[in-house]
Each structure stands twice: as structure tokens, then as C-alpha cells.
Amino acid sequence: MHQRQVLLTSLRLLGRMEDAQDAAQEAFLKLYRNLRIFGSLAEIRPWLYRVSVNVCHDLARKRGLLAAEAPGPDVPVEDGGDERIGLEQQRVLLAEALTYLPEKERAAIVLREIEGLDTDEVAAILGSTPATVRTQVSTGRARLRSIVTRLSRRKHEL
Numbered sequence: 001m002h003q004r005q006v007l008l009t010s011l012r013l014l015g016r017m018e019d020a021q022d023a024a025q026e027a028f029l030k031l032y033r034n035l036r037i038f039g040s041l042a043e044i045r046p047w048l049y050r051v052s053v054n055v056c057h058d059l060a061r062k063r064g065l066l067a068a069e070a071p072g073p074d075v076p077v078e079d080g081g082d083e084r085i086g087l088e089q090q091r092v093l094l095a096e097a098l099t100y101l102p103e104k105e106r107a108a109i110v111l112r113e114i115e116g117l118d119t120d121e122v123a124a125i126l127g128s129t130p131a132t133v134r135t136q137v138s139t140g141r142a143r144l145r146s147i148v149t150r151l152s153r154r155k156h157e158l
């Protein structure tokens with residue numbers, strides 16, 4: 001029931017399918033070990049998001065996958081007209097750009113903007129406040145725009 005949610009969230013946080021599969025497996029193993037603590041199925045979803053995010057952070061740190069505090073690809077930004085790119089190219093650029101965000105901003109963006117959770121849910125999952133989540137999402141959006149622009153220009157120069 002939650003397999004797709006966990007796998008996609010893990011993929012968006014880690015950027016590689018192999019790592020996302022490992023993280024999802026670990027999250028479901030933790031769920032299995034803790035099933036007795038849930039009174040209803042409704043309680044599982046937020047808990048599973050929190051565990052997924054934590055597992056991804058742990059796995060990324062262990063494997064050195066995070067580009068924490070990375071400013072983005074080292075490509076100068078030039079002024080230019082908007083270039084139209086296809087939806088699939090946009091998805092690929094966004095997925096790559098997400099890997100350049102600091103982990104807390106990446107998690108806030110993925111949960112709030114991509115997974116569609118509300119700010120209070122994201123705050124509870126990340127162990128943060130709604131104000132902090134709003135700031136992380138706002139800052140993350142601005143960084144993503146800049147990173148996507150740089151990546152797009154770099155790809156067009158090749």
C-alpha cells in the first residue's frame with residue numbers, strides 16, 4: 001500500500017534507484033519491527049515518511065551521497081531568453097537539481113512540493129516547526145530555480 005510512496009520519496013531524496021531501493025527496504029523493515037505500536041493504519045503514513053527521510057539521510061551520510069551545502073553545478077549563469085524544454089527534460093533537470101540542495105531543504109521540498117503534504121505534516125515528519133519548513137521550502141525553491149537554470153544552460157552548451 002505504501003511501497004510506491006516510500007520508493008519515490010527515497011529516490012527523490014537520494015537520486016539513485018539502487019540507493020532508494022535500499023532505503024525503502026530498510027524503512028519497511030523498521031515498519032515491520034514496529035507494527036505493534038500502531039493503533040490504526042492512518043498512523044502508519046506519517047510515521048513511514050519520517051522513517052523514510054531518516055533512513056535516506058543516514059544512508060546518504062554513510063555512502064557520502066549528499067551534496068550538502070553545495071552551491072550547485074559550477075556553471076556561470078548568463079542572461080538569456082527562456083528556452084522551451086520538454087516535460088521529461090524538466091523532470092530530469094529537477095531530479096538532478098534536487099541532489100545539489102542541502103538535505104533539509106531537499107526533504108522539505110520533496111515532502112511539501114512533490115509529495116503534496118501540508119506544512120504541519122512536513123514539520124512533524126522532519127521534527128521541525130511550520131515556520132522553519134516554510135523557510136526551507138522558499139529557500140529551496142530559489143536555489144532550485146538557479147540550479148535548474150545552470151544545468152539547462154550547461155546541457156545546451158554541450
